[in-house]
Amino acid sequence: MDITDTGDFQARVRQSFERQGAMGLLCAELVRVEPATVEIELPFDPKLTQQHGFLHAGVISAALETACTYAAYTTIAPDVSVLTIEFKVNLMSPGRGERFLFRGEITKPGSTIIVADGRGYAIGDGPAKLIASMTSTMMIIRGRQDVVG
Template sequence: MDEILDLSVAQKMLAAQPFSNLLGARLIAFGEGAATLELDIRDDLRQQHGFLHGGVLGYAADNALTFAAGSVAGARLLTAGFTIDYLRPAAGTLLRAEARVVRAGRTRVVCRCDLSTVDGGGTATLCAVAQGTIAVMAAAEAPNGS
């Protein structure tokens, strides 16, 4: 890893993502092979039955997995693939995606993520789990060589 990332740097990286800003995502924990992303569940993020849309859960898993990988492998990363299993409908006031590194290799980092909703009383309910492989890009692969 050629750069040192900490929570404040990672939060700036998240803030540079227009889609994350649109959703109102916040990175609340980062480091030592883990990352936690949160976002408020709003009516405009729900599907027709009133539950949080699965695409929002997928977004949260993807970003949390990649940030967890970034805590051990640096900033030059891309999601190579991930799977998500929806365990129950996501209902509550807050979505929390907690990801951690399972194995960090030189070119790939495998991570796991638990996605929970939190209700108004603070009770968390696991609603989905995800696992992903994050690719570590070579300098020549990064946009503009950065």
């Protein structure tokens, strides 16, 4: 995988994640930041469920999209940014668990478009259970002062 000189991508990703109001609202935590891979965890909270008590699909989608986007951040130069332009989510099992892990991994880095795949897991008693997958596409943003880091 060809990856650009990304500078101190870990610090940039962590600083950007701290500015995310949505992830703060979900009590999400950035737990792993490596080249082309990011993991986010969030605890179960009844306020984040749908009518049957499962983690809401919108919450799952938001966490997966965020993990994929920050995985893309690890592959780009410090003077550019990324925005998601498309994603597809497959919900594979009800979101039931004590905690949830969302992993984003770069499938294809690029200088204009980046493709990432994400996986969401429910963690509780027993082995982690795959609950969702995502494929997302991000575009590189250059020269826009309103879209930085």
